[in-house]
Amino acid sequence: MIVSELAIATFNLTKQFERHVAVNKLELEVQPGEVYGLIGPNGAGKTTLMRMLAAVEEPTTGEIHIYGDRLLTDNSHPRLKQKLGYLPDDFPLYEDLNVWDYLDYFARLYHVKLPHRRRRIQEVLELVQLTSKKDSNIKTLSRGMKQRLSLARTILHDPLLLLLDEPVSGLDPIARMQFREVIKILQSVGMTVLISSHVLSDLAELCTSVGIMELGSLVESTSLKDLYERLSHQQIIIKTLGDLTQLQQELKGFSQVEEWEIISHQNSLRVNFSGGDEESAELLKYLIHRGIPIAEFHCTQEDLESIFLKLDHKQAS
Known part of the structure; x- marks a missing residue:
């Protein structure tokens, strides 16, 4: 330039x-x-x-x-x-x-x-x-x-x-x-x-x-x-009316699920997800089929704060 x-x-x-x-x-x-x-x-x-x-x-x-x-x-x-x-x-x-x-x-x-x-x-x-x-x-x-x-x-x-x-x-x-x-x-x-x-x-x-x-x-x-585009992962917030442990067990069998964070006061998980819209729709269908009582399921992207904290942690390590 x-x-x-x-x-x-x-x-x-x-x-x-x-x-x-x-x-x-x-x-x-x-x-x-x-x-x-x-x-x-x-x-x-x-x-x-x-x-x-x-x-x-x-x-x-x-x-x-x-x-x-x-x-x-x-x-x-x-x-x-x-x-x-x-x-x-x-x-x-x-x-x-x-x-x-x-x-x-x-x-x-x-x-x-x-x-x-x-x-x-x-x-x-x-x-x-x-x-x-x-x-x-x-x-x-x-x-x-x-x-x-x-x-x-x-x-x-x-x-x-x-x-x-x-x-x-x-x-x-x-x-x-x-x-x-x-x-x-x-x-x-x-x-x-x-x-x-x-x-x-x-x-x-x-x-x-x-x-x-x-x-x-x-x-x-x-x-x-x-x-x-480079650093923001797709995330899915999944809230269940049932047991969080059961939800976590079912997620282990889905390949696009990378990791998750428990939002305990909401009985929810924040899931890092590597798939696109079709795969997230398949995940929802799969969880319902497995009998998980889903109260909330919505996709979002990691925000700027999450990206910054991730980069800061990488620099620190």
């Missing part, structure tokens, strides 16, 4: 703090317009990588290219830095200001001129659904509203690349859903988004590609579709 065609391209990117290597020879490629999810345990190097991509942290060695231009932490290439929007997980809000004045302050820092500044503030407030709160003091907002306000601040200058470090941490399900909807809108207008999160169900819904980090290295980087 030609570097100029990529939103992000890193080469041998390394960050070392004394004896600790936080990011180790990382090679990352992100296509324009993607929502790229960054996954990994605490200490994997995700935040350090984000900080280097945002030109906040200087690499020890290696290079970063944003839309074909090399990114440096010095004062060079200010137009390149204007393409970046960075939302760290600990950026403070000035809670004594009201929402409009807060955004107006940052729009001035981004050199957004009047009358465009006023129009742009109105646009981002509408996007994050805070128009009705424009005169409200920030300290009166809920946690979810504050996070959406932080996102509004980050996109005021209309960046091409948005870097979000744990943006939904601590938010309730409704607030997370609202945040996801805003990200989807930003992607629809062509913005590239790199997002790290421990809420893997959110990433599964948002992302086109994912990267999995472990001890500073990128151990997997691929499209979400490819990841599911």
Whole structure:
């Protein structure tokens, strides 16, 4: 892939703090317009990588290219830095200001001129659904509203690349859903988004590609579709009104059944199954024929969290 065609391209990117290597020879490629999810345990190097991509942290060695231009932490290439929007997980809000004045302050820092500044503030407030709160003091907002306000601040200058470090941490399900909807809108207008999160169900819904980090290295980087095709097994949830032991005995005789997990409080099994739809239909027919009182039988795929835990376990072993 030609570097100029990529939103992000890193080469041998390394960050070392004394004896600790936080990011180790990382090679990352992100296509324009993607929502790229960054996954990994605490200490994997995700935040350090984000900080280097945002030109906040200087690499020890290696290079970063944003839309074909090399990114440096010095004062060079200010137009390149204007393409970046960075939302760290600990950026403070000035809670004594009201929402409009807060955004107006940052729009001035981004050199957004009047009358465009006023129009742009109105646009981002509408996007994050805070128009009705424009005169409200920030300290009166809920946690979810504050996070959406932080996102509004980050996109005021209309960046091409948005870097979000744990943006939904601590938010309730409704607030997370609202945040996801805003990200989807930003992607629809062509913005590239790199997002790290421990809420893997959110990433599964948002992302086109994912990267999995472990001890500073990128151990997997691929499209979400490819990841599911390679690593996601079909699973069947089987609930019986009878004895689980009898159900397990019958499953042993079916070749496509690989292993299972007991869901004891539901009197159910979660079965890893290597067959397709026809074989799963045969399994159901077989169990009924053998007199197993089936109360529930439905097929699903391993989710992103299951895949990540499986990969993490493989790396650990």
